[in-house]
Amino acid sequence: METVLSISNLTKHFGKIKAVSNVNLQVKAGQVFGMLGPNGSGKTTTLGMLMGVVNPTSGSFKWFGEEPTHHIRKKIGAVLEHPIFYPYLSGQKNLELNAMIKECDPANIPKVLELVELSDRKDDKYKTYSLGMKQRLAIASALLNEPTVLILDEPTNGLDPMGIAEIRELIKKIAAQGKTIILASHLLDEVQKVCTHFAVLKRGVLVHTGPVDDVGRGSETVEVTADVENLNEVLLKFAGTSTINREDGTFQVSLRDGFRSQDLNKFLFENGVIASHLVTRKKSLEKQFLEILAGA
Numbered sequence: 041m042e043t044v045l046s047i048s049n050l051t052k053h054f055g056k057i058k059a060v061s062n063v064n065l066q067v068k069a070g071q072v073f074g075m076l077g078p079n080g081s082g083k084t085t086t087l088g089m090l091m092g093v094v095n096p097t098s099g100s101f102k103w104f105g106e107e108p109t110h111h112i113r114k115k116i117g118a119v120l121e122h123p124i125f126y127p128y129l130s131g132q133k134n135l136e137l138n139a140m141i142k143e144c145d146p147a148n149i150p151k152v153l154e155l156v157e158l159s160d161r162k163d164d165k166y167k168t169y170s171l172g173m174k175q176r177l178a179i180a181s182a183l184l185n186e187p188t189v190l191i192l193d194e195p196t197n198g199l200d201p202m203g204i205a206e207i208r209e210l211i212k213k214i215a216a217q218g219k220t221i222i223l224a225s226h227l228l229d230e231v232q233k234v235c236t237h238f239a240v241l242k243r244g245v246l247v248h249t250g251p252v253d254d255v256g257r258g259s260e261t262v263e264v265t266a267d268v269e270n271l272n273e274v275l276l277k278f279a280g281t282s283t284i285n286r287e288d289g290t291f292q293v294s295l296r297d298g299f300r301s302q303d304l305n306k307f308l309f310e311n312g313v314i315a316s317h318l319v320t321r322k323k324s325l326e327k328q329f330l331e332i333l334a335g336a
């Protein structure tokens with residue numbers, strides 16, 4: 041798969057503050073790549089360097105295998121800070137201005153408005169927009185020049201639950217169109233819900249990187265209920281059982297590496313137990329994230 045971004049030993053110091061230290065990572069085409077880390081861990085600084093607005097202290101990065109140039113940056117759309125929109129102009133007019141500044145085809149405006157679901161509000165003044173709509177307009181603006189990569193910094197900050205859900209759906213929709221997305225977030229569930237791959241930053245140091253799906257592999261927990269007396273006994277006989285916890289008549293079975301909930305289900309059935317309830321729970325990213333941060 042094509043490497044979209046390759047970062048080597050990227051470092052940024054602000055005086056004594058080591059905002060970003062020797063970061064190495066790769067982002068491949070089609071990934072939704074999350075940069076996860078608590079506030080102050082260096083996410084925005086990293087994105088700033090990638091966009092050419094912050095000068096690295098040392099290290100380098102390449103976009104599409106090439107040195108970052110103005111030309112290459114045209115393939116990248118970014119929503120880094122709240123972009124400047126004119127409150128008394130409509131969404132449409134604001135995008136027209138942005139299209140002019142960025143020298144991109146205004147014919148793209150209806151398309152991006154449609155994508156972010158603002159077509160019906162395009163003629164309303166920007167100042168009448170909700171925060172979520174403002175953020176969607178910012179994303180629309182970043183997509184005006186049809187970039188292959190979209191960069192988002194804390195895309196749901198300050199939004200209400202409805203606005204958050206809309207932005208997350210939008211990110212998935214944009215990813216489904218084949219764009220590569222790089223997003224920074226301090227929210228675990230955001231990364232878990234929208235990203236395919238992620239890196240964890242801790243005080244400017246990259247402490248973990250990998251697919252989101254791998255997190256929790258080998259640490260499946262299965263919740264089981266069955267209307268039989270000997271459920272506990274049968275569960276104990278199952279070779280894949282690591283530990284069993286009982287909570288209000290429900291058994292929480294954590295599985296050994298290599299065992300899946302299907303295996304447990306089959307075993308129960310073969311032992312004459314029909315589960316009335318069987319739910320697989322992965323170890324939460326939160327727990328793993330805390331372990332990653334604690335261990336690094």
Ligand SMILES: Nc1ncnc2c1ncn2[C@@H]1O[C@H](COP(=O)(O)OP(=O)(O)O)[C@@H](O)[C@H]1O
Nearest residue numbers: 054057059077078079080081082083084085086
């Ligand atoms: N322009 C700057 N001048 C001095 N320190 C900065 C500047 N920008 C960021 N920092 C510091 O760099 C560290 C990383 O900040 P930042 O990249 O904004 O983290 P994040 O986006 O993960 O919250 C913080 O300690 C922050 O105070």
Ligand SMILES: [Mg+2]
Nearest residue numbers: 083084085193
């Ligand atoms: Mg930040």
